[in-house]
Amino acid sequence: MYGVYTLFSKEVLRFWKVAFQTVLAPVITALLYLVVFSHVLEDRVKVFEGVDYTAFLIPGLMMMSVIQNAFANSSSSLIQSKVTGNIVFLLLTPLSHFELFIGYIAAAVVRGFTVGAGVFLLAVFYVQVPVHSVVVIIGFAILSSGVLAVMGVIAGIWAEKFDQLAAFQNFIIMPLSFLSGVFYSIHSLPPFWQTLSHFNPFFYMIDGFRYGFFGQSDMAIEVSFLVVVTALVVLSTLTLALLKSGYKLRA
Amino acid sequence: MAADPAVSIENLHKRFGALHALKGIDFSIGRGEFFGLLGPNGAGKSTLINCLAGLVRPDSGRLSVMGHDVVTQYRRTRRLLGVVPQELVYDPFFQVREALQFQAGYFGLGKENNDWIEELLITLNLADRATTNMRALSGGMKRRVLIGQALVHKPPVVVLDEPTAGVDVELRQALWRFIKRLHSEGHTIVLTTHYLEEAENLCERIAILDHGAAVALETKSELLARGICRSLHIFASHKIETLPDQIRAKVQYINGHSMALRLRKDKDSIVSVLDAIRDAGIDIIDIQVEEDKLEDVFVQLTGERDERGV
Numbered sequence A: 001m002y003g004v005y006t007l008f009s010k011e012v013l014r015f016w017k018v019a020f021q022t023v024l025a026p027v028i029t030a031l032l033y034l035v036v037f038s039h040v041l042e043d044r045v046k047v048f049e050g051v052d053y054t055a056f057l058i059p060g061l062m063m064m065s066v067i068q069n070a071f072a073n074s075s076s077s078l079i080q081s082k083v084t085g086n087i088v089f090l091l092l093t094p095l096s097h098f099e100l101f102i103g104y105i106a107a108a109v110v111r112g113f114t115v116g117a118g119v120f121l122l123a124v125f126y127v128q129v130p131v132h133s134v135v136v137i138i139g140f141a142i143l144s145s146g147v148l149a150v151m152g153v154i155a156g157i158w159a160e161k162f163d164q165l166a167a168f169q170n171f172i173i174m175p176l177s178f179l180s181g182v183f184y185s186i187h188s189l190p191p192f193w194q195t196l197s198h199f200n201p202f203f204y205m206i207d208g209f210r211y212g213f214f215g216q217s218d219m220a221i222e223v224s225f226l227v228v229v230t231a232l233v234v235l236s237t238l239t240l241a242l243l244k245s246g247y248k249l250r251a
Numbered sequence B: 001m002a003a004d005p006a007v008s009i010e011n012l013h014k015r016f017g018a019l020h021a022l023k024g025i026d027f028s029i030g031r032g033e034f035f036g037l038l039g040p041n042g043a044g045k046s047t048l049i050n051c052l053a054g055l056v057r058p059d060s061g062r063l064s065v066m067g068h069d070v071v072t073q074y075r076r077t078r079r080l081l082g083v084v085p086q087e088l089v090y091d092p093f094f095q096v097r098e099a100l101q102f103q104a105g106y107f108g109l110g111k112e113n114n115d116w117i118e119e120l121l122i123t124l125n126l127a128d129r130a131t132t133n134m135r136a137l138s139g140g141m142k143r144r145v146l147i148g149q150a151l152v153h154k155p156p157v158v159v160l161d162e163p164t165a166g167v168d169v170e171l172r173q174a175l176w177r178f179i180k181r182l183h184s185e186g187h188t189i190v191l192t193t194h195y196l197e198e199a200e201n202l203c204e205r206i207a208i209l210d211h212g213a214a215v216a217l218e219t220k221s222e223l224l225a226r227g228i229c230r231s232l233h234i235f236a237s238h239k240i241e242t243l244p245d246q247i248r249a250k251v252q253y254i255n256g257h258s259m260a261l262r263l264r265k266d267k268d269s270i271v272s273v274l275d276a277i278r279d280a281g282i283d284i285i286d287i288q289v290e291e292d293k294l295e296d297v298f299v300q301l302t303g304e305r306d307e308r309g310v
Helices: A002-016 A019-041 A053-084 A097-123 A134-158 A162-178 A191-197 A201-214 A221-245 B045-053 B074-080 B096-106 B111-123 B139-151 B169-184 B196-202 B220-225 B270-279 B294-309
Strands: B007-016 B019-029 B034-038 B060-065 B081-084 B157-161 B188-192 B205-210 B213-219 B229-236 B251-255 B258-264 B284-291
Touching: A002 A019, A002 A053, A002 A097, A002 B096, A019 A053, A019 A097, A053 A097, A053 A134, A053 A162, A053 A201, A097 A134, A097 A221, A134 A162, A134 A201, A134 A221, A162 A201, A201 A221, B007 B045, B019 B045, B019 B205, B019 B213, B034 B045, B034 B196, B045 B060, B045 B081, B045 B157, B045 B188, B060 B074, B074 B081, B081 B139, B096 B111, B096 B139, B111 B139, B139 B157, B139 B169, B157 B169, B169 B188, B169 B196, B188 B196, B196 B220, B196 B294, B205 B220, B205 B294, B213 B220, B213 B294, B220 B294, B229 B270, B258 B270, B270 B284
Parallel strands: B034 B188, B034 B205, B081 B157, B157 B188
Antiparallel strands: B007 B019, B007 B060, B205 B213, B229 B258, B229 B284, B251 B258
16 A cells, blocks of 8 residues: 555655646636637626626636646656656566556546636635535545556557657647637537537536536536446456556566 | 575576576575675566565566565565665655654554654764755765665664665775674675776675576675686796797787687696696796685676677
8 A cells, every 4th residue: 555655656756846837827817818818708608697707717628727737747757758768667566557556547537626726716706606516526626636647658658759749638638628628618519519519528527517507507426427437447448458568668 | 494595596486578587486585694685687586676676576486575475465575674775766855864754653553662763863873963854965874864764773784785886995994884783783785886996895695697597696705606717816937928829819919028828627637737838937926826816607697698698
């Protein structure tokens, strides 16, 4: 157990030592989105009944920050260790594939959570946001950052160069998170795009998370929960198999 | 019942695509031995060590550390092994002491191990750098941190993959002293090196790998006895000019009053060679005989194959 705890602490300390870049910068970015979009779109975009557009934006931006940073943490740590070669320090230890998995994922969840909380703490100075269910908010934050942390491990194992990781981030993670309903309710989309959004797992993360604040969502909360949990289980199973096989880690 | 050997390797094979990197390696290393693993570049030394450390998975064969299988009982074997990797790797996010504490933590060792970490910092001459970031260290210091990381869990078997590659003379000597000390304290040492002088000075038993196979495995003295030649240096009172044909064929060089001959141990008698030189009218004032070194035996064992490979 102490081995996993050590890996977890090392991974947390790793991002905390550069918190300006890993925590503060994404919080500021999310707040800039908030200020600009709310200024331009408030009164123009209709979302949920009785919910201001600016308040509506906050959970979306929080979740976007949570998932992007959870992904960034596990993926960048792994690729850096691989490229610089210091991954051997882990591979030489008695840590099992499951312990490696838990250590990386838990730290990435903490980073996602920290950034999300940072966005919330600063945003509430700007606009009043209701809280419908703390359990749903925290539950979705943990599950969703878990899914992205696992995707980060997959990307970190698969990528051999930084540009391959950047491609994963820019062509998969960014579009899926931007097009998941951060800035809009999918009911405002034309039918085709609405249907397409249902195939985006990130949509369920944001929608379920938003339910925690407003008590209303595009989808039933149970459906979102099930989709996110399924994604977590499927991707975790795949990742554990990859780690166990030593794919791209042990020759 | 005798204790299991420190390391046991049985018919180990590893292929990387078309390259047959290890072709049935078979030997064991006794507990407390100082063992040298030599071979030219690409001979398979690092692959073998990486198989032992679990960084490379063998295709077939068996590898065990103190009787425990490195694949099925990897948790046990990794605790028994301390591996100093060949590459100068480090984590740029952390300081020296942090790097050692994290490494100990991965082995399940917490605060109770801190005294040992402090001792390592002192022994490796890193105490005044304990809070320095890894990035700011010189190459030699990084190398010492790597050694510290390998020893942080007090492993009985220490594997050093080219520990002195690219290291200056002073540090190399210091590392030798430190490794000798580890050995005298009862550690089994497995050393791969390019510096044959290093193996000759330190190792009790040596395996020479070439193209994935062990071409020699014996004690240092047995290996040195394999040398089939010796050099005879002759110093004369006058300039050496004429030589009988049977001597001329053995000349390595002639330099005024001195010359060197290369003699086969099994065929050329030193006495008859000296007689022949005297008969040619050369007045010998001094001689010096130089036995082959490990380097010469090494070239003899691996050179032929290289030539064939070209």
